[in-house]
Amino acid sequence: MSQVVFYVFATEEKSNSVAISAHFAHACRVAAFFYAQNKKVFIYTDSQEDAFAVDEYLWQFDGDSFVPHNLLGEGPKFGTPVEISWQAPVHPRPILINLSQKTPDFAINFQKIIDFVPYPEPQKIAARIRYSTYKKMGLTLSTQTVDNNSTAESTNKTED
Template identity: 85%
Template sequence: MSQVVFYVFATEEKSSSLALSAHFAHACTIAAFFYGQNKKVFIYTDSQQDAFAVDEYLWQFDGDSFVPHNLLGEGPKFGTPVEISWRAPLHPRPVLINLSEKAPDFAIKFQQIIDFVPYPEAEKIAARIRYSAYKKMGVTLSTQTVEDSSATESTNKTED
């Protein structure tokens, strides 16, 4: 059964990159974590522009924390450990990081789904709609509060 973890931003955060929102930057950090765990990740965005922004941000990681990644259809036949696209994935992967405003129809094919509840109210409303959509898919849902981007601990609650 698929599991969804929503990262909830408790305060308005600024990314170190002005071109990238805090939850996009946090998504890249999570992708790096899963890469370190030898898990392949698919990052789904709403647009080509968003996919390019994530791709560019991942290139800015320092050499010690480089995350091999590519846009869907580029690179090796089965992709790199982290693939980014605004289109559905071509190959199965265990982890989906959703940066889209909607819950993708193909989400149920992933073991683990990462999603976000950004601080701005309009984005919270979209996250509530995604939460409801995932619930209808029958997946296990949980949340983790992101108190501060530099914090290493977060609170966790699970809903059945």
């Protein structure tokens, strides 16, 4: 059964980069974490523009630790450890990082789904709908609060 973790931004989002929102930046940190564990990750976005923004951010992400990534259809035949797209994945991967405002139709195919509850109210509403959809799918749900002033996170809730 797939496990879904929602990262909840408790305060207004702040990012070190003007070009990318805090939850996108956090998604890149999560992707780097899974890459360090030798896990393949698929980052799903709403649009080509968002996918390009995540791709560009990962190139500049951390000078000390490169995260191999590519946009879907670019790079090696079976992709790099982190693949980014606004379209459904071609090859199976264990981890989905959802940056879309919608629940992907293909989400059930992943072992672990990372999703976000950004601070702005319209995005919170969309996240609540995704949470409800995942719950109806019978997935295991948990939340973690992200403190924008530090990297500390705390687990708040788990549901089956």
